[in-house]
Amino acid sequence: GAVVSQHPSRVICKSGTSVKIECRSLDFQATTMFWYRQFPKQSLMLMATSNEGSKATYEQGVEKDKFLINHASLTLSTLTVTSAHPEDSSFYICSARGTRHYNEQFFGPGTRLTVL
Amino acid sequence: DQQVKQNSPSLSVQEGRISILNCDYTNSMFDYFLWYKKYPAEGPTFLISISSIKDKNEDGRFTVFLNKSAKHLSLHIVPSQPGDSAVYFCAANNTNAGKSTFGDGTTLTVKP
Numbered sequence: 329g330a331v332v333s334q335h336p337s338r339v340i341c342k343s344g345t346s347v348k349i350e351c352r353s354l355d356f357q358a359t360t361m362f363w364y365r366q367f368p369k370q371s372l373m374l375m376a377t378s379n380e381g382s383k384a385t386y387e388q389g390v391e392k393d394k395f396l397i398n399h400a401s402l403t404l405s406t407l408t409v410t411s412a413h414p415e416d417s418s419f420y421i422c423s424a425r426g427t428r429h430y431n432e433q434f435f436g437p438g439t440r441l442t443v444l
Numbered sequence: 445d446q447q448v449k450q451n452s453p454s455l456s457v458q459e460g461r462i463s464i465l466n467c468d469y470t471n472s473m474f475d476y477f478l479w480y481k482k483y484p485a486e487g488p489t490f491l492i493s494i495s496s497i498k499d500k501n502e503d504g505r506f507t508v509f510l511n512k513s514a515k516h517l518s519l520h521i522v523p524s525q526p527g528d529s530a531v532y533f534c535a536a537n538n539t540n541a542g543k544s545t546f547g548d549g550t551t552l553t554v555k556p
Contacts, residue, residue: 332487360542371548372488372533421487431476431537433544435487 331355332424334436341412342444349407349439351422357402358424362433363395366419378405412443447471448536450547457554463521465550467534470515474536478544479508479519482531491532492519524554 331354341347351361363375376392378384378399386392394416396408405424409416419440423433449468457463465479475496480488494501494508494517501508507520521528534547 334487362543372546374543374546377543419485423487431493431539432478432490435480435489437487438485440485 330426330429330434332358332422332434332436334422334439336439337437338440338442340442340444343413344411346408346410347412347441349409349420349422349441351405351407351424351436353403353424353426353434356424356426356428356434358405358426359402360425361399361405362423362425363397363405363407364421364423366421366438372421375407409441412441414443417441417443445470446548447474448534448545448547450532450534450550452550453548454551454553457524457552459526459554459556460523463519463524463528463552463554465519465521465532465534465552467517467519467547468515469517469536469545471536471538471545472515473538473540474545475539476537477508477510477517478535478537479506480533480535480546481528482533482549488533521552524552526554526556528552529554 333352335350364372375390376384376386384397399405421438423435478493479491481491482488492506494510510517531549531551533549535544
Protein backbone atom coordinates (compact mmCIF):
# COMPACT_ATOMS: atom_id res chain seq x y z
CA GLY A 329 0.00 0.00 0.00
CA ALA A 330 0.82 3.72 -0.02
CA VAL A 331 2.00 4.01 -3.60
CA VAL A 332 2.61 7.38 -5.20
CA SER A 333 3.13 7.80 -8.92
CA GLN A 334 4.49 10.70 -10.93
CA HIS A 335 4.04 11.46 -14.58
CA PRO A 336 6.01 12.01 -16.69
CA SER A 337 9.18 10.40 -15.38
CA ARG A 338 11.26 12.42 -17.77
CA VAL A 339 10.53 15.52 -19.84
CA ILE A 340 12.58 17.70 -22.14
CA CYS A 341 11.18 21.04 -23.18
CA LYS A 342 12.23 24.25 -24.87
CA SER A 343 12.96 27.38 -22.93
CA GLY A 344 9.84 29.50 -22.46
CA THR A 345 7.36 26.64 -22.52
CA SER A 346 5.34 25.33 -19.59
CA VAL A 347 5.51 21.81 -18.22
CA LYS A 348 2.97 20.04 -16.03
CA ILE A 349 3.95 17.22 -13.66
CA GLU A 350 1.30 15.02 -12.08
CA CYS A 351 1.49 13.33 -8.71
CA ARG A 352 -1.05 10.68 -7.79
CA SER A 353 -1.64 8.65 -4.66
CA LEU A 354 -2.79 5.31 -6.01
CA ASP A 355 -4.17 3.47 -3.01
CA PHE A 356 -4.82 6.06 -0.35
CA GLN A 357 -6.27 9.51 0.03
CA ALA A 358 -3.60 12.15 0.33
CA THR A 359 -4.76 15.00 2.48
CA THR A 360 -1.42 16.70 2.02
CA MET A 361 1.06 16.61 -0.84
CA PHE A 362 4.54 18.04 -0.91
CA TRP A 363 6.72 19.09 -3.84
CA TYR A 364 10.49 18.86 -3.60
CA ARG A 365 13.34 19.71 -5.87
CA GLN A 366 16.58 17.80 -5.67
CA PHE A 367 19.75 19.67 -6.48
CA PRO A 368 22.92 18.09 -7.89
CA LYS A 369 24.53 17.82 -4.45
CA GLN A 370 21.61 15.58 -3.47
CA SER A 371 19.74 17.68 -0.90
CA LEU A 372 15.93 17.72 -1.05
CA MET A 373 14.50 21.21 -1.08
CA LEU A 374 10.86 21.54 -0.07
CA MET A 375 9.16 23.84 -2.55
CA ALA A 376 5.58 23.85 -1.33
CA THR A 377 2.95 22.07 0.71
CA SER A 378 -0.54 21.62 -0.66
CA ASN A 379 -3.66 20.53 1.11
CA GLU A 380 -6.61 19.25 -0.88
CA GLY A 381 -8.96 22.02 -1.86
CA SER A 382 -6.84 24.89 -0.64
CA LYS A 383 -4.01 27.04 -1.93
CA ALA A 384 -0.49 25.72 -1.65
CA THR A 385 1.91 27.10 0.93
CA TYR A 386 5.21 27.97 -0.67
CA GLU A 387 8.57 27.94 1.03
CA GLN A 388 10.60 31.10 1.19
CA GLY A 389 12.33 31.87 -2.08
CA VAL A 390 10.03 29.74 -4.25
CA GLU A 391 8.10 31.77 -6.83
CA LYS A 392 4.46 30.80 -6.65
CA ASP A 393 3.68 32.32 -10.04
CA LYS A 394 6.39 30.25 -11.65
CA PHE A 395 5.64 26.97 -9.90
CA LEU A 396 1.87 26.58 -9.98
CA ILE A 397 0.52 23.89 -7.71
CA ASN A 398 -2.98 22.50 -7.82
CA HIS A 399 -4.36 19.89 -5.42
CA ALA A 400 -7.88 19.48 -6.72
CA SER A 401 -8.60 16.04 -5.35
CA LEU A 402 -7.45 13.70 -2.60
CA THR A 403 -5.45 11.66 -5.08
CA LEU A 404 -3.99 14.19 -7.47
CA SER A 405 -1.69 17.19 -7.27
CA THR A 406 -0.04 18.92 -10.19
CA LEU A 407 3.03 21.12 -10.46
CA THR A 408 3.27 23.38 -13.50
CA VAL A 409 6.59 24.98 -14.25
CA THR A 410 5.65 28.07 -16.25
CA SER A 411 7.94 29.72 -18.78
CA ALA A 412 10.66 27.21 -18.00
CA HIS A 413 14.31 28.19 -18.27
CA PRO A 414 17.47 26.05 -18.24
CA GLU A 415 18.04 26.85 -14.56
CA ASP A 416 14.74 25.10 -13.81
CA SER A 417 16.25 21.84 -14.99
CA SER A 418 16.19 19.53 -12.01
CA PHE A 419 14.73 16.40 -10.45
CA TYR A 420 11.28 17.14 -9.03
CA ILE A 421 9.82 14.78 -6.46
CA CYS A 422 6.38 14.77 -4.92
CA SER A 423 5.27 13.08 -1.74
CA ALA A 424 1.90 12.43 -0.20
CA ARG A 425 0.63 11.99 3.28
CA GLY A 426 -2.64 10.44 4.36
CA THR A 427 -4.43 10.26 7.65
CA ARG A 428 -3.33 6.77 8.65
CA HIS A 429 0.38 7.50 8.90
CA TYR A 430 0.42 11.18 9.67
CA ASN A 431 4.15 11.52 10.20
CA GLU A 432 5.25 9.55 7.19
CA GLN A 433 5.46 10.79 3.62
CA PHE A 434 5.27 8.46 0.65
CA PHE A 435 7.37 9.65 -2.23
CA GLY A 436 6.82 9.42 -5.94
CA PRO A 437 9.61 8.20 -8.23
CA GLY A 438 10.48 11.72 -9.36
CA THR A 439 10.47 13.62 -12.66
CA ARG A 440 13.63 14.64 -14.45
CA LEU A 441 13.03 18.00 -16.17
CA THR A 442 15.51 19.23 -18.75
CA VAL A 443 14.96 22.67 -20.25
CA LEU A 444 16.90 23.34 -23.42
CA ASP B 445 19.87 28.10 9.22
CA GLN B 446 19.86 24.36 8.60
CA GLN B 447 17.80 22.68 11.27
CA VAL B 448 18.70 19.11 10.33
CA LYS B 449 22.30 18.27 9.54
CA GLN B 450 23.98 15.18 8.27
CA ASN B 451 27.61 16.12 8.59
CA SER B 452 29.02 13.16 6.71
CA PRO B 453 28.26 13.41 3.00
CA SER B 454 29.56 9.90 2.44
CA LEU B 455 30.39 6.69 4.28
CA SER B 456 32.09 3.54 3.03
CA VAL B 457 31.75 0.25 4.90
CA GLN B 458 32.78 -3.33 4.27
CA GLU B 459 30.04 -5.89 3.73
CA GLY B 460 29.03 -7.57 7.00
CA ARG B 461 30.22 -4.69 9.17
CA ILE B 462 28.10 -2.08 10.90
CA SER B 463 27.11 1.17 9.18
CA ILE B 464 26.40 4.13 11.42
CA LEU B 465 24.80 7.20 9.91
CA ASN B 466 24.44 10.30 12.03
CA CYS B 467 22.05 13.21 12.12
CA ASP B 468 21.90 16.32 14.31
CA TYR B 469 19.03 18.76 14.72
CA THR B 470 18.59 22.11 16.36
CA ASN B 471 14.83 22.61 16.69
CA SER B 472 13.56 21.33 20.04
CA MET B 473 10.01 21.32 18.63
CA PHE B 474 10.78 18.30 16.47
CA ASP B 475 8.92 15.32 17.90
CA TYR B 476 9.23 12.61 15.28
CA PHE B 477 12.18 11.47 13.24
CA LEU B 478 12.47 9.35 10.14
CA TRP B 479 15.12 7.82 7.92
CA TYR B 480 14.59 7.47 4.20
CA LYS B 481 16.66 5.59 1.66
CA LYS B 482 17.07 6.82 -1.88
CA TYR B 483 18.49 5.21 -5.00
CA PRO B 484 19.57 7.37 -7.98
CA ALA B 485 16.72 8.67 -10.14
CA GLU B 486 14.12 7.36 -7.71
CA GLY B 487 12.07 8.91 -4.93
CA PRO B 488 13.04 8.26 -1.29
CA THR B 489 11.49 5.29 0.47
CA PHE B 490 10.69 5.16 4.15
CA LEU B 491 13.03 3.03 6.22
CA ILE B 492 12.44 3.48 9.93
CA SER B 493 11.18 6.11 12.35
CA ILE B 494 11.21 7.02 16.01
CA SER B 495 9.03 9.15 18.22
CA SER B 496 10.61 11.62 20.60
CA ILE B 497 9.21 9.67 23.54
CA LYS B 498 11.49 6.75 22.69
CA ASP B 499 15.24 6.41 22.52
CA LYS B 500 15.48 3.33 20.33
CA ASN B 501 13.53 1.61 17.61
CA GLU B 502 14.60 -1.58 15.91
CA ASP B 503 13.41 -3.20 12.69
CA GLY B 504 15.44 -6.14 11.49
CA ARG B 505 18.92 -5.00 10.54
CA PHE B 506 18.02 -1.35 11.12
CA THR B 507 18.05 0.42 14.47
CA VAL B 508 17.53 4.10 15.10
CA PHE B 509 18.77 5.70 18.29
CA LEU B 510 17.60 9.06 19.57
CA ASN B 511 19.47 11.19 22.11
CA LYS B 512 17.15 14.10 22.82
CA SER B 513 19.46 15.91 25.16
CA ALA B 514 22.16 15.96 22.50
CA LYS B 515 19.64 16.52 19.69
CA HIS B 516 21.23 13.64 17.86
CA LEU B 517 19.98 10.54 16.17
CA SER B 518 21.73 7.74 14.40
CA LEU B 519 20.85 4.87 12.11
CA HIS B 520 22.68 1.58 12.59
CA ILE B 521 22.67 -1.05 9.88
CA VAL B 522 24.08 -4.41 10.83
CA PRO B 523 25.20 -6.43 9.04
CA SER B 524 25.62 -4.09 6.08
CA GLN B 525 24.91 -5.50 2.63
CA PRO B 526 25.90 -4.21 -0.82
CA GLY B 527 22.21 -3.59 -1.55
CA ASP B 528 22.19 -1.05 1.27
CA SER B 529 24.32 1.24 -0.87
CA ALA B 530 22.19 4.35 -1.36
CA VAL B 531 21.68 7.88 -0.11
CA TYR B 532 20.15 8.04 3.37
CA PHE B 533 18.14 11.06 4.42
CA CYS B 534 17.34 11.95 7.97
CA ALA B 535 14.06 13.84 8.45
CA ALA B 536 12.55 15.56 11.45
CA ASN B 537 8.92 16.44 12.00
CA ASN B 538 7.19 19.04 14.05
CA THR B 539 3.84 17.28 14.06
CA ASN B 540 1.97 20.53 14.68
CA ALA B 541 3.65 22.20 11.69
CA GLY B 542 2.75 19.27 9.47
CA LYS B 543 5.91 18.99 7.41
CA SER B 544 9.28 17.29 7.47
CA THR B 545 12.68 18.93 7.43
CA PHE B 546 15.32 16.89 5.66
CA GLY B 547 19.06 16.69 6.06
CA ASP B 548 21.32 16.81 3.02
CA GLY B 549 21.78 13.06 2.96
CA THR B 550 24.68 10.65 3.39
CA THR B 551 25.80 8.40 0.58
CA LEU B 552 26.49 4.93 1.95
CA THR B 553 28.65 2.54 -0.04
CA VAL B 554 28.87 -1.04 1.15
CA LYS B 555 31.79 -2.84 -0.45
CA PRO B 556 31.60 -6.59 -1.11
